[in-house]
Amino acid sequence: MLxxxxxxxxxxxxxxxxxxxxxxxxxxxxxxxxxxxxxxxRQPEMEGQIRTTMLVGQAVSESxxxxxxxxxxxxxxxxxxxxxxxxxxxx
Amino acid sequence: xxxxIVFHIGTFPVYEPVFWTWIIMAILAIGxxxxxxxxxxxxxxxxxxxxxxIEWVESLISVDVGPARKIFVPLILMTALYxxxxxxxxxxxxAYSPTADLSTTLTLSLIIYILGHAASIAKQGFRSWLKxxxxxxxxxxxxxxxxxxxxxxxHSFRLYGNxxxxxxLLGIIYMMAPYIVPVPLLAxxxxxxxxxxxxxxxxxxxxxxxxxxI
Numbered sequence: 001m002l003x004x005x006x007x008x009x010x011x012x013x014x015x016x017x018x019x020x021x022x023x024x025x026x027x028x029x030x031x032x033x034x035x036x037x038x039x040x041x042r043q044p045e046m047e048g049q050i051r052t053t054m055l056v057g058q059a060v061s062e063s064x065x066x067x068x069x070x071x072x073x074x075x076x077x078x079x080x081x082x083x084x085x086x087x088x089x090x091x
Numbered sequence: 092x093x094x095x096i097v098f099h100i101g102t103f104p105v106y107e108p109v110f111w112t113w114i115i116m117a118i119l120a121i122g123x124x125x126x127x128x129x130x131x132x133x134x135x136x137x138x139x140x141x142x143x144x145i146e147w148v149e150s151l152i153s154v155d156v157g158p159a160r161k162i163f164v165p166l167i168l169m170t171a172l173y174x175x176x177x178x179x180x181x182x183x184x185x186a187y188s189p190t191a192d193l194s195t196t197l198t199l200s201l202i203i204y205i206l207g208h209a210a211s212i213a214k215q216g217f218r219s220w221l222k223x224x225x226x227x228x229x230x231x232x233x234x235x236x237x238x239x240x241x242x243x244x245x246h247s248f249r250l251y252g253n254x255x256x257x258x259x260l261l262g263i264i265y266m267m268a269p270y271i272v273p274v275p276l277l278a279x280x281x282x283x284x285x286x287x288x289x290x291x292x293x294x295x296x297x298x299x300x301x302x303x304x305i
Contacts, residue, residue, distance in 0.1 A: 056295060060245075073256075
């Protein structure tokens, strides 16, 4: 009983910590967007190509956050849910 | 995380993503048929918008894939239409975006991945294609293989994670405040993010095909 509770608490804490990746990716993507605005201000005629390159770069660098999200979803929906159900049965 | 079963055909279960994929196929097929029923040399009515849209996608893709590779335009255009429709159908209450299921996005990214490699083999020959895996020197073979696998995995996980995560967030908001409050969030996660993710998935598909053809 106590063991299951500790595992559930650890999963909840770990899911929260994993979302730090989202913040770090946010810094990177904001930096990329700012640089793209600078480039557009310098060369407005290149706007379309700059926007495309910016979106592709941001999408690729977003994978880190998406992996963190996938890990959190797996932890919560496939590992934590059955444990919580068993805990509720025991109570 | 398993989707619900809508109905059974014999003993074969039909899950929600499959059911909504059929509906999207019907929408796209009937829409294409109605819009291209009587095309004219001089465009009229809706044909203006069709031609502008197709020329825009063609210019977007021929910049990325190269002018001699127009053969990929129908594939990428259809991917964009399917992903876009299935992202946007999530806004309809009760509907289920097929792209919020990992099987759908993994299928799409595997189609593009395998087609890119097939085109690469067709262009440079099997022997030269195999040599690409041991490119600078043979010691890097495991790293190259890991890179190849992570390519389609990240391509599919990006779309799935965005659409599914947005759906979960909207579900939580619906539980807390069911009226009025979800509307701007629905516009953001349903419409804006759906269109952005469609553009990103399509652009990355053309970029991945292009990098294999260099």
